[in-house]
Amino acid sequence: MAGERRGEDTVSEYLGQNPELAQWVETFRGYCETNKQWCGRREFILRNMEGFPTVEPGLSSSSLDRLLSLSMVWANHIFLGCSYPKPVMDKIEEMGDGITVKDAPVHRTMKEEAMARGKRSATADADADSCVKRAKCGPNELDGRASGRATARPASQKSGPRPQAPAEHQPFFNRLYKAVAWKLVSAGGFGPNLDHFEILRSCVESCKQSLTCVFVPLKDIAGLPAGRTQKDGHVCEIRCQTVYMGTGYGRDESAARAMASKEALKVFQGRKVTVKICRRRFKGKDVEDLMLLDEQPRTQGFPPALSFPFQDEQLEDGSS
Template identity: 70%
Template structure:
């Protein structure tokens, strides 16, 4: 985040020295761009203006159209995960060299979720055995809570090490502050309801608390262990985290809709009298793992959704001969 703020400061300093460019470059901002997206794309544009000497601020030109198109292609790749022909990808990555953007959304394929393609046969066999044991072992809801012996045994496999023992306690003060921020934000918006921009509210509150949201997107058809009654296979799934703590999962026809639904589910947690960070059992890559989860005081009869990401991977170990 410090590097990102440094980048914004460099742009601000450049514009303060070239004041005639400031109103012009602001006129290039898209209506739907967030501050983070626009700050990144604005820096991309300003960094590459010298490569298009025929660009004159305030005057339309083919060179300006090309630069703006390349900036949108780069932003779509970084923030939306769009892919383009390799020559185009090579071009935009060359133009963006040295430009740093933190906390961008993470998207995973089914193979990445299930750990296929890079795992040995013995590891696959171990995963299959874990899935069979989990199917016979009950729901995730029965296993919510920190410090259970079964939780430690489930997370002791080769895949996970789980969150640090004091992680929940250490994160609690931050989410207590975030709870108050969200409460005031919802009051000013007229209360929680279906017509709110749930993601914008949640993002603004999190960024106001000097943190950021992490979004993981996965196609719905690639999600293992879907409920038997779910016949819809198209669309996207979004998982939201903040400071490694799981907030919510949402399903939608596209990434924006899935993110909006995940944000709505996350905001529901803030409707109670308090929020609590706890260690709960969840499924990840066919295994039962311990995950940091933000909870309210409501009792839930069903288990937590499968994890799309897991920030508590063990450090790779090196053997000493």
């Protein structure tokens, strides 16, 4: 701890003696970086500037871009547990030698995590579906439960999310917001060529949670516009901790999941995300649902719910 304190003091003293350098390096701080993350990455940048002779304060260059990229990779590894090819890991380990981060997060590999938790309820398949609990027989079957009866819940949760549910879920999604922001920065920003599901899945798992995907064949969805002739394909709904995140359509389940993940990641493009209770349509009825929203005003309603984690027998009976 004393060593880290001395390191921070040395950096602060150095920047205090070089105010123009301090002002310049501060422009590289990410919006979502905490003080601890930024102090570590700032020290990484300053320590390694000598290794990039063409880097000059105030001037853009390919060497500066490379240094900043390596600093982000180092920070992603230290704070988020991201891993990269061995040559890259060796490089950032060498460049980060001597930097001490107080109370740095401890990350475990997927193998270690699986051993610690025991055998997971969902077996990993070839396309990274280990975190996905599927419901394929109809819009009301979630995680393999029969659609005619829901799992027993406390009375306060039977007809919808509890009033205090948004406040209970908000801290997790604040952490997820930061994880997604860092992941997108390291990927070069949000764009159409990303593996949106893999980004979302890895960020959720880094926060020690998992995604739930519900797939429904398009032909099984009631209430489509009369003029719509397309009946092939699937619709996917993504949730995390019962909170709705996005809906997507595709010709198969993988494409639908990718589109739903893209829609979910769009919510993280604002300055913050908020968990709210909103009204949605489910099986022809208005229900209260937990939803993850950004700050953008909505010009249209929400897509109908494919699942409803808060349903009870009364709702089921009334909608059959």
